[in-house]
Amino acid sequence: xxxxxxxxxxxxxxxxxxxxxxxxxxxxxxxxxxxxxxxxxxxxxxxxxxxxxxxxxxxxxxxxxxxxxxxxxxxxxxxxxxxxxxxxxxxxxxxxxxxxxxxxxxxxxxxxxxxxxxxxxxxxxxxxxxxxxxxxxxxxxxxxxxxxxxxxxxxxxxxxxxxxxxxxxxxxxxxxxxxxxxxxxxxxxxxxxxxxxxxxx
Amino acid sequence: xxxxxxxxxxxxxxxxxxxxxxxxxxxxxxxxxxxxxxxxxxxxxxxxxxxxxxxxxxxxxxxxxxxxxxxxxxxxxxxxxxxxxxxxxxxxxxxxxxxxxxxxxxxxxxxxxxxxxx
Numbered sequence: 001x002x003x004x005x006x007x008x009x010x011x012x013x014x015x016x017x018x019x020x021x022x023x024x025x026x027x028x029x030x031x032x033x034x035x036x037x038x039x040x041x042x043x044x045x046x047x048x049x050x051x052x053x054x055x056x057x058x059x060x061x062x063x064x065x066x067x068x069x070x071x072x073x074x075x076x077x078x079x080x081x082x083x084x085x086x087x088x089x090x091x092x093x094x095x096x097x098x099x100x101x102x103x104x105x106x107x108x109x110x111x112x113x114x115x116x117x118x119x120x121x122x123x124x125x126x127x128x129x130x131x132x133x134x135x136x137x138x139x140x141x142x143x144x145x146x147x148x149x150x151x152x153x154x155x156x157x158x159x160x161x162x163x164x165x166x167x168x169x170x171x172x173x174x175x176x177x178x179x180x181x182x183x184x185x186x187x188x189x190x191x192x193x194x195x196x197x198x199x200x201x
Numbered sequence: 202x203x204x205x206x207x208x209x210x211x212x213x214x215x216x217x218x219x220x221x222x223x224x225x226x227x228x229x230x231x232x233x234x235x236x237x238x239x240x241x242x243x244x245x246x247x248x249x250x251x252x253x254x255x256x257x258x259x260x261x262x263x264x265x266x267x268x269x270x271x272x273x274x275x276x277x278x279x280x281x282x283x284x285x286x287x288x289x290x291x292x293x294x295x296x297x298x299x300x301x302x303x304x305x306x307x308x309x310x311x312x313x314x315x316x317x318x319x
Contacts, residue, residue: 020233088311091262196306
């Protein structure tokens with residue numbers, strides 16, 4: 001490698017040069033439900049933040065009707081990373097689940113392995129749209145109830161409140177806990193595997 | 202890290218030479234970018250930074266986060282470098298399609314093993 005005087009950020013976190021395949025898992029949920037916390041718990045890098053924008057049709061730089069505001073909608077998202085082996089890496093994206101942010105999904109999560117819907121019983125309604133959309137798009141998902149270790153709701157009550165398909169795994173988690181966050185991801189991948197096996201049978 | 206975060210649209214306009222589109226449609230959020238050459242004198246500073254940080258493979262979103270620029274802007278910059286052969290792109294495989302929305306059992310097995318070993 002070259003020695004430089006101005007190492008770029010992330011040099012210490014560099015991926016092996018042999019890595020060829022990147023996979024994606026989406027973590028979606030309402031504001032403050034613990035998406036970034038879950039990503040941080042399992043990520044090998046400190047979660048990074050960037051933004052996607054959706055430029056509205058009809059945008060023109062010559063349009064000077066006194067409108068100073070930006071013509072694009074921007075949404076920030078966090079992500080983390082897990083190197084799987086010498087050739088593969090998994091990216092975990094945390095993104096807001098509200099309806100107005102769904103353009104992000106089309107760009108960011110196409111081809112994702114699956115999604116984790118993180119719910120909080122105080123704001124279950126925040127996840128309704130996400131669940132509907134995932135079901136409609138046929139993206140495999142699990143629902144994780146982030147209860148911060150305080151199990152105050154019965155999972156079956158949560159399932160009923162979300163009107164969740166019995167086939168969709170629902171589990172309890174503490175997003176701050178690495179082992180717990182890991183279990184959520186494993187539950188998702190196992191669920192995807194079950195679906196894949198079902199198709200090839 | 203968020204040097205450009207509060208930049209005005211004007212600044213972003215300059216970085217992309219006024220382009221708001223025309224980026225390579227095949228660039229995914231997790232397409233891995235690899236530099237194939239060293240920066241040369243006179244290159245745009247963002248291009249120089251991309252070539253430096255992609256000496257090891259780096260996903261499009263990571264490049265965007267480190268540059269502190271929106272993903273859409275970074276895709277335009279990456280397209281310039283792809284067109285001039287200064288970087289190569291390792292796209293996610295298999296390409297997602299409606300017929301094959303899920304990963305292969307082999308890939309899933311690999312992910313499970315890695316997660317269990319975390």
